[in-house]
Amino acid sequence: MKTVSIMIVGVGGQGSLLASKLLGNLLVGEGYDVKVSEVHGMSQRGGSVVTYVRYGDRVFSPLVTEGEADYIVSFEKLEAARWAPCLRPGGKIIVNTQQIDPMPVIIGKADYPAGILDELRAKGVSVEEVDALSAALEAGSAKAVNIVLMARLARELGIPYGKWIAAIGNTVAPKFKELNERAFSLGYGK
Amino acid sequence: MKKLLIGNEAVARGLYEGGISLVSSYPGTPSTEITEFLSKYDDIHSEWAPNEKVALETAFGASLSGVRAACAMKHVGLNVAADPLFTLSYTGVNGGLVICVADDPAMHSSQNEQDSRRYAKAAKVPMLEPSDSAEAYEFAKAAFGLSEKFDTPVILRMCTRVAHSQSVVDTGERVAPERIPYERRAEKYIMMPAYAKARHPIVEERMKALAGYAEDCPFNRVEWGGTDIGVITSGTSYHYVREALGDSVSVLKIGMPHPLPDKMILDFASRVGKLCVVEELDPVIEERCRVLGLDPVGKSLFSPIGEFSQRTIAEAFGKETAVGVSADTAAPARPPMMCPGCPHRGIYYVLAKKKLTVLGDIGCYTLGAQPPLNALDSTLCMGASVSGIHGFLKASPDAAKKTVAVIGDSTFIHSGVTGLINVAYNGSPAVVVILDNSITGMTGHQQNPTTGYDIKGDPAGKVDLEALCRAVGIDRVRVVDPYDLKACEEAVDEELAADGPSVIISRRPCVLLKYVKTNAPLAVRPDKCRSCRRCMGLGCPAISFKEGKARIDATLCVGCGVCEQLCPFGAIGGDAE
Numbered sequence: 076m077k078t079v080s081i082m083i084v085g086v087g088g089q090g091s092l093l094a095s096k097l098l099g100n101l102l103v104g105e106g107y108d109v110k111v112s113e114v115h116g117m118s119q120r121g122g123s124v125v126t127y128v129r130y131g132d133r134v135f136s137p138l139v140t141e142g143e144a145d146y147i148v149s150f151e152k153l154e155a156a157r158w159a160p161c162l163r164p165g166g167k168i169i170v171n172t173q174q175i176d177p178m179p180v181i182i183g184k185a186d187y188p189a190g191i192l193d194e195l196r197a198k199g200v201s202v203e204e205v206d207a208l209s210a211a212l213e214a215g216s217a218k219a220v221n222i223v224l225m226a227r228l229a230r231e232l233g234i235p236y237g238k239w240i241a242a243i244g245n246t247v248a249p250k251f252k253e254l255n256e257r258a259f260s261l262g263y264g265k
Numbered sequence: 266m267k268k269l270l271i272g273n274e275a276v277a278r279g280l281y282e283g284g285i286s287l288v289s290s291y292p293g294t295p296s297t298e299i300t301e302f303l304s305k306y307d308d309i310h311s312e313w314a315p316n317e318k319v320a321l322e323t324a325f326g327a328s329l330s331g332v333r334a335a336c337a338m339k340h341v342g343l344n345v346a347a348d349p350l351f352t353l354s355y356t357g358v359n360g361g362l363v364i365c366v367a368d369d370p371a372m373h374s375s376q377n378e379q380d381s382r383r384y385a386k387a388a389k390v391p392m393l394e395p396s397d398s399a400e401a402y403e404f405a406k407a408a409f410g411l412s413e414k415f416d417t418p419v420i421l422r423m424c425t426r427v428a429h430s431q432s433v434v435d436t437g438e439r440v441a442p443e444r445i446p447y448e449r450r451a452e453k454y455i456m457m458p459a460y461a462k463a464r465h466p467i468v469e470e471r472m473k474a475l476a477g478y479a480e481d482c483p484f485n486r487v488e489w490g491g492t493d494i495g496v497i498t499s500g501t502s503y504h505y506v507r508e509a510l511g512d513s514v515s516v517l518k519i520g521m522p523h524p525l526p527d528k529m530i531l532d533f534a535s536r537v538g539k540l541c542v543v544e545e546l547d548p549v550i551e552e553r554c555r556v557l558g559l560d561p562v563g564k565s566l567f568s569p570i571g572e573f574s575q576r577t578i579a580e581a582f583g584k585e586t587a588v589g590v591s592a593d594t595a596a597p598a599r600p601p602m603m604c605p606g607c608p609h610r611g612i613y614y615v616l617a618k619k620k621l622t623v624l625g626d627i628g629c630y631t632l633g634a635q636p637p638l639n640a641l642d643s644t645l646c647m648g649a650s651v652s653g654i655h656g657f658l659k660a661s662p663d664a665a666k667k668t669v670a671v672i673g674d675s676t677f678i679h680s681g682v683t684g685l686i687n688v689a690y691n692g693s694p695a696v697v698v699i700l701d702n703s704i705t706g707m708t709g710h711q712q713n714p715t716t717g718y719d720i721k722g723d724p725a726g727k728v729d730l731e732a733l734c735r736a737v738g739i740d741r742v743r744v745v746d747p748y749d750l751k752a753c754e755e756a757v758d759e760e761l762a763a764d765g766p767s768v769i770i771s772r773r774p775c776v777l778l779k780y781v782k783t784n785a786p787l788a789v790r791p792d793k794c795r796s797c798r799r800c801m802g803l804g805c806p807a808i809s810f811k812e813g814k815a816r817i818d819a820t821l822c823v824g825c826g827v828c829e830q831l832c833p834f835g836a837i838g839g840d841a842e
Contacts, residue, residue, distance in 0.1 A: 087601060099269045099431055109269055110397070111431035114373055115294055115709070120632060121806055122601030135508040137397075137430040137501075140576040142587025157596040160589030177599035181809045182637050182801060185597035194592040217820070 078131035080139045081228070084158045085150030086175050087124045093246070094148070094221040095126040098228075101242035102130045105234060112137035123154055123177075146231060148224050150207075151175050156191040159200060168200060169227045171207040171220060203227065210261040219258035226262025236263065270434045272427040275398035276337075276365055277302035278434070279405025281309070284442040286332035286360070289314045289323035291679065292708040293339030294374040295428040296367035300337050301711075304720045308441075313711055313720050316647070316679040317342035321349045321364065328362040329454065331445040333409045337365040340381050341646065345680070347384065350418070352456050354388045355464040357416035357471075359445050361409030367423040370545045371572040374707070376627065376644065378570070380546040385420050385523035389468050391475050392420040392523040393484055396503045398432040404484065404520065409442075415471055415478070422522070424545070426501040426572065476524040484520030487533055491515065494582075495537025497530065497550055497561070502543045502573055509578035514541075525553045534559050541566070545573055603632045605807040606783060606823035608773035609700050611747035612671075613640040614803055614827070615754050616698075621667050621761075624657065626650040626681070628673040629706040629775075637804045641671075648672070648680030651697055655684065658693040666761050669696045675705040675713040678728060682737065688766045689738030696760045696767050699730060700747075703774040710778065734768040741767035748773060750830045776823055784824025785839060789815045793836035800828040800837065 081098070083091045095111050102109045107130040114124055127139045141160050147168045149155035155170040162168060170192065179185040192202050205227050211219035222243070229239050240256055247255050270278065276299045280288070287310045290300040304311040310327075314320035320336040327334035338346060343366045350364065366384075369375040385392035393408060395401040405421055412419045452460045479485060490512030498506050499519035506516060517533045519525065530553070534540045542551040542563035551563035566581050567573065579586050603610055613633040616623050617640040625631060625641035626649065634641040643653060650670035658665050672681045677699050688695045705711040712718045717727035734742045741763055745756045753771070760767040774781050786807075794814045801810060807821035808828060817828075817837070829837040 086599065088604075103267065103269045103433060109431070109433060111269070111271075112426060113271070113429050113431075114425075115298075115429055120601040120604060120629065120707075121599075123599040134432075135504040136575045137426060137432070137504070138574045140574045140586075142589040153596055153599070156592050156594075157599075160591045162589055163587060164590075176806075176809055177597055178602050178635070178804065178806070179597045181806065182804065183810060184636070188592070188594040188596065191592045191594050191596065194594060195590065198590050198592075200590050 076131050078129055078134050080144045081128040082139055082144045082147045082158055082161055083126040083128065084147060084154045085124055086154065087120055087122045089150045090218060090221040091124060091126050091150060094225050095128055097222070097225055097242055097246045098128050100246050101234065101239060102128075104242060105238070108132060108134045110134045110137040123157060125158060146228060148228050150220065150224065152192060153177065153187065155202070156188065156195065159195055162200065166201070167231065168195070168202045169224060170202060170204055171224055172204050173208055173220070205262070207262065211258055214258035214261055215254045219255055222255045222258040223262035226259045229263060267433055267435050269431045270398045270402070271298065271429055271431045272395070272398045272401045272423060273298035273429070274302045275401040275434050276405045276421065276423065278436050279402040280335050280363065281306055282437055282439045283406040283409045284333045284440055285309055285335055285409070287324065287327040287334040288312070288336060289320040290337040291315070291317045291320050291342055292705055292711040293342050293367070294708055295369055295425045296337045296339045296342070296365060296423065297708045297711065298428075299365050300720070311720050313713060315714055317346040318348060321346040321353070324362055324364075325349060325353055328358045328360045329447065330359070331447050332360040333442065334360060335363040335365060337367070339375065340366060340368045340379050341375065341377065342366070343381055343384055345647070350384065350390070351388045353418045354390050354468055355456055355461055356454050358412055358418060359447065361412035362418040363405065363408045363412060363421055364418055365405070365421045365423060367425070367428045368546070369425050371425070373425055376646065378546060380549065381420070381422050382522050382549045383547065385422075386549070389472055390418050390420055390523075391415065391521065392422050394422045394500050394520060394522050395427055396500050396518070396520070397427060397430065398434050400520065401427060402434045402436065407483070415475055417471060422500075424500055472524055476527065479521050479524050479526040480528050482521060485526050485529060486518050486520075487529070488516045488518060492536060493538040494541060495533055495539070496541045496543055497533070497554070498543040499550065500545065502545055505573050505575045505578045506543055508575035509584060510582060519550060522549060525550060527553075527557055530554060530559070531557055543567060543573070543578065600635060601632060602635065602804065602806055603629065604776060605805055605821045606776035606825040608702050608747045608771070608776065609633060610638075610803055610805065611750055611827045612698060612700065612745070612753050612771040613638050614831075615750060615757055616640050616669060616671070619757065621669055622664060624650040624653045624668070624670045626672040626676050628676055628700075630671060630673055630700050635804070637802050647676050648684055651677075651681045651684030651695070652687060654695045654697065655688045655691065655693045658695055665694045669698055669757070669761070671698045671700055673706070674699060674701040674703065674715045674730070677730070678714050682733065685734065685739065685768070686737045694764060694766055696757070696769065698769045698771055701730060701770050701772040703772075704778060706775050710775070730770055739766055739768050741765060742770070743767070744770045744772050746773055747771045748825055748827055750827060776825070784826070786817065786819040786822035787824055787826070787829055787837050787839055788817055788819065790836050790838065793834050795834050795836070797833065799831050799833065803828055803831065
């Protein structure tokens with residue numbers, strides 16, 4: 076099979092590392108060769124962060140570059156736009172509708188580009204907006220935004236629902252299992 | 266058992282299965298998790314050392330006594346540990362000794378982009394370089410045997426993309442080796458001139474033996490494909506080459522970048538049309554090729570700056586690359602920043618307001634260099650703020666009333682305290698602010714000698730910073746709460762006005778620590794806000810300016826109260842809007 080490339084992007088501290096861990100565990104369990112590349116350290120302090128997940132029969136590079144991503148899952152709107160050039164033609168962006176101002180916007184040196192996702196749509200990019208925060212709060216915690224977004228991605232990947240639920244059980248601490256299963260179900264629309 | 270592991274966990278697993286008994290390290294991105302994962306094994310000793318030199322010397326002591334030992338550090342940490350490294354090359358080892366060093370091409374979290382392979386060459390020790398987690402595990406596991414076989418420390422070179430990428434590893438079981446008896450061998454372990462002179466030829470012979478070993482070791486291999494072009498590569502670049510070029514080229518994959526396998530390189534070169542070297546950072550392999558009389562394409566095509574990707578390789582080889590779609594509006598940058606409630610913010614605000622010259626150091630608090638605080642004038646390396654202010658004031662005594670140094674608690678212990686001894690001993694009126702957040706913050710909350718806990722979170726010896734500063738000869742030592750702006754300002758004013766040197770300890774635990782209780786979020790009363798924007802000068806991510814008024818994001822605010830003290834109109838408070 077052709078290697079599938081997924082990018083998980085957001086703001087440092089939003090929980091994207093858990094999302095990539097869940098995805099990685101699931102894909103290894105499915106028997107794929109998997110590579111995941113993360114960024115630790117300074118950018119985790121509120122900076123723009125990106126995690127790459129790639130799977131297939133044999134994966135070489137852990138990175139995804141311009142025009143290569145099949146899916147971009149973004150925890151924040153501006154970050155979706157920032158990384159959009161990495162999407163391949165025909166790929167899909169799944170984006171949480173949350174807006175987090177970066178420092179240049181906070182201190183008035185730049186404006187938050189509110190219509191930037193529509194600009195991408197106008198150029199033919201497939202963008203699916205998800206109010207993941209509301210679903211996460213309904214499930215019981217704002218922190219479950221990552222699981223809601225993974226559930227939306229799950230609808231695209233063709234791996235059975237039950238496998239995802241099992242992977243959640245293997246990835247999160249037992250006391251958060253039920254909450255995350257609920258968040259996954261709400262995100263998936265099941 | 267097949268598992269998805271990040272490179273650093275794979276190194277930890279390899280060292281563990283390879284029979285490690287002791288690890289001593291100083292945290293540094295991207296190396297930190299090696300030691301964190303090793304600390305989860307209770308049948309070995311693990312510890313955070315005050316700095317990398319102490320860590321390597323501790324590992325040396327363990328090796329000398331007859332067990333397998335390791336330390337881990339980031340690339341610049343090896344500068345600190347370079348002193349023991351160069352002479353360890355002469356003494357060799359008793360139990361196997363592995364130094365894990367993680368380079369950071371592209372400087373994701375570092376102050377320079379130095380190439381550690383230069384150290385292996387300069388210190389005359391072998392170096393292994395894995396390209397993914399599976400190799401990180403294998404190489405780490407094999408490194409102890411190599412160390413003992415050739416009586417040398419072995420450097421395991423990681424880089425960010427290997428250290429922090431996950432790939433599948435088939436792990437095994439630990440085989441704890443027999444302890445090697447300690448024997449007193451003055452001529453091997455006492456490196457004074459007479460003995461060292463006798464050891465140097467042994468080092469040169471060892472390198473020759475290792476060069477022979479490199480020719481058919483398990484770390485280097487040729488993968489034949491098309492022979493018009495032959496690529497010599499190592500580390501993560503190997504995967505980019507394979508991804509971009511498939512088997513259209515032949516590849517000599519180097520897993521042991523020092524010493525390089527000369528015959529293998531010459532043989533490979535003779536069987537391919539054009540020779541190309543793909544290596545991030547310095548042209549280390551390329552230079553060796555030139556010594557061998559070859560003329561490869563290397564840095565004339567590939568930059569010595571930053572990281573590569575499959576795209577770098579594809580573009581260099583003239584392959585078609587994909588084009589993505591961008592929005593017309595540029596996305597504003599999102600630099601990392603100090604967290605809401607960060608205890609460094611209050612003291613930085615005071616320093617910035619007073620327009621002081623501030624010599625800075627390495628840690629989360631380096632982020633105070635950015636707008637709007639713009640609080641720093643310099644950041645060089647660990648400890649340089651304290652030594653630097655001493656030199657600054659010796660050269661410019663007039664600057665004494667408007668210059669301070671800032672340094673974190675862990676960085677102070679690492680190498681700031683030696684600078685402070687110099688301040689006291691050679692007498693400069695330096696004001697040193699220790700930003701004591703009771704943890705090593707930037708690398709992800711590691712304990713250190715000032716916290717009172719060890720790597721496993723158990724109670725441990727605790728450095729009394731006030732007593733330490735007094736003991737080295739600083740008479741004026743005081744503690745302030747950085748959430749109290751008035752107290753901070755008084756302390757800075759008084760210590761700058763005083764004649765001798767002084768230390769201000771700005772003490773409050775990192776707000777991200779689990780035991781820290783945060784307050785209810787504050788809010789702005791729009792009727793009282795006069796839009797003066799003073800609160801915006803803090804650079805707090807929770808405060809923004811919307812529709813002409815300041816606003817506090819209740820999901821981010823931790824109620825530290827610094828902005829409340831700043832507002833001249835009493836518009837910020839604990840009530841809802």
